[in-house]
Amino acid sequence: MEAGSSTIDVRSGFYKVFKAKDYNCSVEFYWSPFLVQLEQENGSRILSLDKLSPLAKRWGGADVMVFNTGHWWVHSGKMKAWDLFQYNGKLVEEMEIESALRKGMRTWARWIDRHVDGAKTTVFFRSISPQHQGKQWCYNITRPNMDESYESAFPKSMREIIEITIRSMAIPVRYLNITKLSEYRRDAHPASYARKQEKILKTEQKLLEESHPDCSHWCLPGLPDTWNRLLYASLVVDTSISSHLVV
Known part of the structure; x- marks a missing residue:
């Protein structure tokens, strides 16, 4: 187009x-929601924690790289994208998600340190985008949530794994921390206005709307525009690549 x-x-x-x-x-x-490789083999979906996504071969040479991961690691039941983990040549059916994420992040970090020239490429890692589930569901919500007691649906341990990995890297990575500011915006999700099979949910589906609103994705224009402004400000205002930047 x-x-x-x-x-x-x-x-x-x-x-x-x-x-x-x-x-x-x-x-x-x-x-590439996991950053590492997810493949189909002998009828099983295998998440290879020590292999980067095949798409990585196209990433080289960029002036700016922006990465993120998080949501897909915590999916369960029918939403879970993998059947088995693969690590060091072994297939494992069960593994603590924190352990799997840590291994996957280390694989990503090694690729960045080996293949990215920090003098030519600025690397960002955007923090986890929050969801609003349970009592914090977004259905029929029209104002931001100002309750400071709100607890993120994502374990703090997962956020810490990402932050620790970034701090340990040889190549400077700027951490674009959008999680807290986004947690207030449970009014910014599409909720019952999400597209389902290219059709807007109709009024007769009210019961479905209330029980399954989309409280994960975001409306556009909307909150992600604020993330982009922070990214732009970091690129323009801070020209130093000598240290990690937390926004």
């Missing part, structure tokens, strides 16, 4: 490119 001097190339659900020709700028999106 073209719009003036800009083009959007949707090659697959895993890879999309936006090109602003007047500025010689390309923004590439790679969908």
